[in-house]
Amino acid sequence: MSIAMNAQDWVSLFLHFISLSLLAVGGAITTAPDIHRYLVDEQHWLTHYQFTSSVAIAQGAPGPNVMFIALMGWNVGMNAASGMTPEPTLAYAVMLALLGVVVTMAGIIIPSATLTFFSTQWAHKNRELRGVRAFKAGLAPLVMSLLIATGWLLTGDHDNYIRDWPMWLLAAVTTVIVWRTKTHLLLLLSIGALLGVLKII
Amino acid sequence: MTEPTLEAHEVRNAPSSNTDLFLSFNWLALQGFGGVLAVVQRELVEKKKWLTLEEFVEDWSVAQILPGPNVINLAIMIGGKHFGWRGALSALAGLLFVPTLLVLFIASAIAGVGDTQAMQGALRGMGAVSAGLIMATGIKMLPALKTNPMGFLTCCILAITTFLAVAILRLPLSWVLLTLGPLSSIWAWRCLSRNESV
Numbered sequence: 001m002s003i004a005m006n007a008q009d010w011v012s013l014f015l016h017f018i019s020l021s022l023l024a025v026g027g028a029i030t031t032a033p034d035i036h037r038y039l040v041d042e043q044h045w046l047t048h049y050q051f052t053s054s055v056a057i058a059q060g061a062p063g064p065n066v067m068f069i070a071l072m073g074w075n076v077g078m079n080a081a082s083g084m085t086p087e088p089t090l091a092y093a094v095m096l097a098l099l100g101v102v103v104t105m106a107g108i109i110i111p112s113a114t115l116t117f118f119s120t121q122w123a124h125k126n127r128e129l130r131g132v133r134a135f136k137a138g139l140a141p142l143v144m145s146l147l148i149a150t151g152w153l154l155t156g157d158h159d160n161y162i163r164d165w166p167m168w169l170l171a172a173v174t175t176v177i178v179w180r181t182k183t184h185l186l187l188l189l190s191i192g193a194l195l196g197v198l199k200i201i
Numbered sequence: 202m203t204e205p206t207l208e209a210h211e212v213r214n215a216p217s218s219n220t221d222l223f224l225s226f227n228w229l230a231l232q233g234f235g236g237v238l239a240v241v242q243r244e245l246v247e248k249k250k251w252l253t254l255e256e257f258v259e260d261w262s263v264a265q266i267l268p269g270p271n272v273i274n275l276a277i278m279i280g281g282k283h284f285g286w287r288g289a290l291s292a293l294a295g296l297l298f299v300p301t302l303l304v305l306f307i308a309s310a311i312a313g314v315g316d317t318q319a320m321q322g323a324l325r326g327m328g329a330v331s332a333g334l335i336m337a338t339g340i341k342m343l344p345a346l347k348t349n350p351m352g353f354l355t356c357c358i359l360a361i362t363t364f365l366a367v368a369i370l371r372l373p374l375s376w377v378l379l380t381l382g383p384l385s386s387i388w389a390w391r392c393l394s395r396n397e398s399v
Contacts, residue, residue, distance in 0.1 A: 021269060028270040054308075057324075061307050062231045063300025066270035070301050071308050101301065109293075112269020113277055117289050120263060120278045130393050137349050137393070138386030139262035141356035142378070144346065145363035146265065147238070147339030151332040152368045167329040174333025178239065179340050182247075185232060185240060189330050196326025197319045 001047050002083035005076070010103060013045070013076065017069070017107025022115070028066040028108060029055075039072065050075045066108065073097075073104030151175070166201040214250045215283055219291040222280050225249065226295030231303075237272040237296070239334035242341060251279065258345040266382060272296065350392040351385070359385055 005013075016038055020031045032055065039046040054075065058068035077100030081093035088096075123132050155164065155171045170192060177183050195201045216222045225244070233240045238261075245251045252260065264274035273296060280292030311320065346356040359381065366377045 024268045024270065027265075053311075057308050057311060058304060061300070061304045062233055063304060064230060064233065064237050064270055064272045064296060066273065067300060067304045071304060074305055074308065097305075101305070105297070105301070109269065109273060112267065113273065113289075113293065116264070116267050116269060116274045116277045117281055117286065119267065121281055121285075123263065124278075124282055130390060130397075133350075134390035134393055135266075135386045136259040136262050137351065138384075138389035139266055139382055140258050140342070140349055141346055141351075141359040142363045142381055142385060143258070143262045143265045144339045144342040145360035146367060147342075148336050148360075149364050149368035151334075151336030151339070152364075155329060155332045167325070170326070170329040171332040171336070174330050175336045175340065178334055178337035182243075185243070185334060188334070189327050192326035192328075192330030193323040194326070196322035196324065196329075199322055201326055201329060 001079045005080040021111040073100035076100045222291040223295035226292045230300045
């Protein structure tokens with residue numbers, strides 16, 4: 001895909017991610033639908049395939065889930081490079097792609113990170129206050145539940161049990177192994193990848 | 202008979218420096234496929250003992266309710282608690298720097314070989330395992346709920362309601378958090394007030 005991006009477009013890209021940052025309650029992945037709306041449908045800076053593969057690769061690669069945003073920024077930069085005439089050198093294309101990474105990641109992280117830093121410094125100093133303790137205690141069961149819900153949502157659409165049951169079984173077995181044993185997580189992930197390659201799940 | 206010291210109940214360590222924070226979070230990030238949370242609990246609570254399970258659940262709840270990527274919020278909180286803004290930046294940099302390079306490298310490599318069936322299968326298998334990792338992290342938080350001021354039963358009811366709303370009804374997370382969160386916190390406040398006035 002080739003697109004043209006001027007300085008103003010880069011600023012718009014940055015501002016969009018800045019505005020999403022404070023909406024990302026429950027994690028960066030909750031902003032994915034809105035990122036799709038903006039980058040794919042509205043601005044046409046990213047293809048749908050680039051969008052979905054960015055999410056999939058970030059899930060399969062080590063690191064925080066928010067890496068999917070870095071990949072999207074990278075792809076926008078690459079698309080911008082291939083839209084230039086004459087075609088830029090590879091080094092220049094990589095520079096533009098890295099600009100995309102920095103712009104999107106800085107946008108999604110800076111506002112929420114600043115808020116988190118100052119509010120938790122305050123909360124830590126006032127951790128004996130009943131309000132702070134009530135806030136934390138009140139949220140604990142919700143958070144536990146959201147983790148289980150995330151696991152549930154990651155194992156597919158839950159609409160085709162004949163296709164998906166081996167995947168659910170693998171997820172359930174993994175849950176018990178991680179809960180009850182100290183098996184290394186990388187070993188479990190490798191087994192999962194192998195079962196997937198062999199088409200067992 | 203001597204009083205048991207605090208250390209006898211719970212061994213608690215702390216990061217030794219900003220470099221320690223950077224390297225520890227870097228190591229966490231590199232082990233975390235499909236999210237870092239499961240690894241955070243295992244490394245920081247069970248192995249390094251920088252946090253007790255209760256502190257982890259509390260910090261994680263705050264990291265979850267504040268906007269932004271959760272694990273990044275948690276890194277900022279843990280780094281900031283020990284070494285102020287320098288600690289927060291060290292932990293953040295550790296979490297992001299190498300994983301960013303790695304994910305870009307992987308994406309470029311995949312773009313080279315194309316999207317093969319084997320690759321899709323591997324991603325699917327790893328997805329199922331990471332689902333299990335995340336669920337196990339949630340289940341491991343159950344013991345911490347037993348000491349919750351609202352009581353274990355109320356916590357279970359709240360947890361089941363949240364699950365139904367998010368996973369089955371697929372309601373937007375912000376709605377769920379902004380209605381159940383305040384209700385639950387107010388209830389916890391009442392329970393705390395009652396316990397402390399006795």
